Amino acid sequence: MKDKDLGILLDDILSGHRMTVAEAESLMKIKDRRMWDIAAAADEIRERRAGEVVTYVRNQNIHVTNICRNLCNFCAFGKPPSDSEAYLFNKESIKESARLAKKRNVTEICLLSGVHPDFDVESYENILRWILEEAPGVDIHTMSPDEISHAAKMSGISTKEVLERVISAGLGTLQGTGAEILVDDVRKVICPSKVSTAEWARIIKEAHSLGLKSTSTIMYGSVDTEKDRAEHLSVLREIQDETHGFTELVPLPYLHLNTRLYERGLAPAGATGRTDLLFFAVSRLFLDNFDNIQISWGKVGLKFTQLGLMAGGNDLGGTMFADEVSTDAGGKDSDFFNPEEMKRIAEDIGRTLSQRNTKYQLIG
Numbered sequence: 012m013k014d015k016d017l018g019i020l021l022d023d024i025l026s027g028h029r030m031t032v033a034e035a036e037s038l039m040k041i042k043d044r045r046m047w048d049i050a051a052a053a054d055e056i057r058e059r060r061a062g063e064v065v066t067y068v069r070n071q072n073i074h075v076t077n078i079c080r081n082l083c084n085f086c087a088f089g090k091p092p093s094d095s096e097a098y099l100f101n102k103e104s105i106k107e108s109a110r111l112a113k114k115r116n117v118t119e120i121c122l123l124s125g126v127h128p129d130f131d132v133e134s135y136e137n138i139l140r141w142i143l144e145e146a147p148g149v150d151i152h153t154m155s156p157d158e159i160s161h162a163a164k165m166s167g168i169s170t171k172e173v174l175e176r177v178i179s180a181g182l183g184t185l186q187g188t189g190a191e192i193l194v195d196d197v198r199k200v201i202c203p204s205k206v207s208t209a210e211w212a213r214i215i216k217e218a219h220s221l222g223l224k225s226t227s228t229i230m231y232g233s234v235d236t237e238k239d240r241a242e243h244l245s246v247l248r249e250i251q252d253e254t255h256g257f258t259e260l261v262p263l264p265y266l267h268l269n270t271r272l273y274e275r276g277l278a279p280a281g282a283t284g285r286t287d288l289l290f291f292a293v294s295r296l297f298l299d300n301f302d303n304i305q306i307s308w309g310k311v312g313l314k315f316t317q318l319g320l321m322a323g324g325n326d327l328g329g330t331m332f333a334d335e336v337s338t339d340a341g342g343k344d345s346d347f348f349n350p351e352e353m354k355r356i357a358e359d360i361g362r363t364l365s366q367r368n369t370k371y372q373l374i375g
């Protein structure tokens with residue numbers, strides 16, 4: 012893309028032009044100093060849509076199990092049941108984690124686990140109830156479309172019935188995880204056992220139609236191209252046009268250590284800083300119906316997180332008292348993000364920090 016063309020395109024976007032997939036693809040490919048122009052335009056849109064407040068949620072992860080039926084090729088966390096490191100929390104361990112979360116004054120408990128091959132809808136209902144018995148009022152943020160699909164198959168009921176039952180059992184918000192790259196040719200390589208793009212979108216829309224809010228995610232930087240990433244954003248934008256059920260986009264760069272994709276020579280050693288920064292910025296410019304772009308500090312580290320806030324990001328995600336998923340794949344700084352440090356990072360770029368709940372209502 013020529014300099015002049017880029018300037019015209021960014022001016023058009025700032026004036027309300029809805030980007031095409033081809034435009035997003037070409038912006039993500041830029042390799043020189045013009046990336047700062049894209050970041051500056053994204054920062055301007057961030058200012059208009061999300062203001063000067065940097066948000067975070069006080070949350071705790073509970074990794075109920077690392078046993079997973081999918082064993083995705085990009086993941087270092089999921090294990091087969093026979094693995095010597097495989098584990099499954101029992102009822103008392105889950106309750107103990109929930110009590111600890113309550114003591115820490117979290118407003119959200121995030122269950123990030125493997126898709127256990129034996130879990131049916133009742134397994135999820137039980138976990139939700141055990142947590143709410145110990146931490147009433149907390150938003151339990153869990154279950155990807157893939158987990159909903161698996162629970163439906165295991166219980167011989169529809170995905171809608173699973174959603175209705177877990178809502179009744181106390182599910183707060185749905186995880187828009189398992190999206191990875193919503194392009195089936197890429198999914199066949201990185202996560203062949205997961206639901207297809209169409210099924211992921213169908214379940215998310217079904218959840219939104221029942222009143223559930225969800226996050227949306229992308230895991231980029233493995234075997235995917237810029238075009239794949241742009242198409243993924245397009246799927247999300249279309250769903251959001253229809254349901255307005257996404258609370259935010261959470262861009263998740265691929266972390267390569269201990270993953271089969273990297274060990275087999277299929278993927279590079281993770282996304283680069285340029286790729287990360289341009290992805291944050293282009294997603295802000297492309298997703299004109301999203302208010303929030305989260306910078307995942309557990310994946311990119313604290314210093315880079317601050318730069319992400321200057322390239323379209325407005326949210327720091329959670330305090331995350333435990334995050335084994337990132338540490339297993341070599342993520343840095345992925346234990347706990349102290350709100351005092353978040354405040355320093357936000358104020359250092361002239362913004363203010365505010366606590367939010369899972370649905371982005373400010374609470375402090």
Ligand code: SF4
Pocket residue numbers: 079080081082083086087088089090124125126202
């Ligand atoms: S990404 Fe999720 S579904 Fe895939 S192997 Fe890891 S834990 Fe399992």
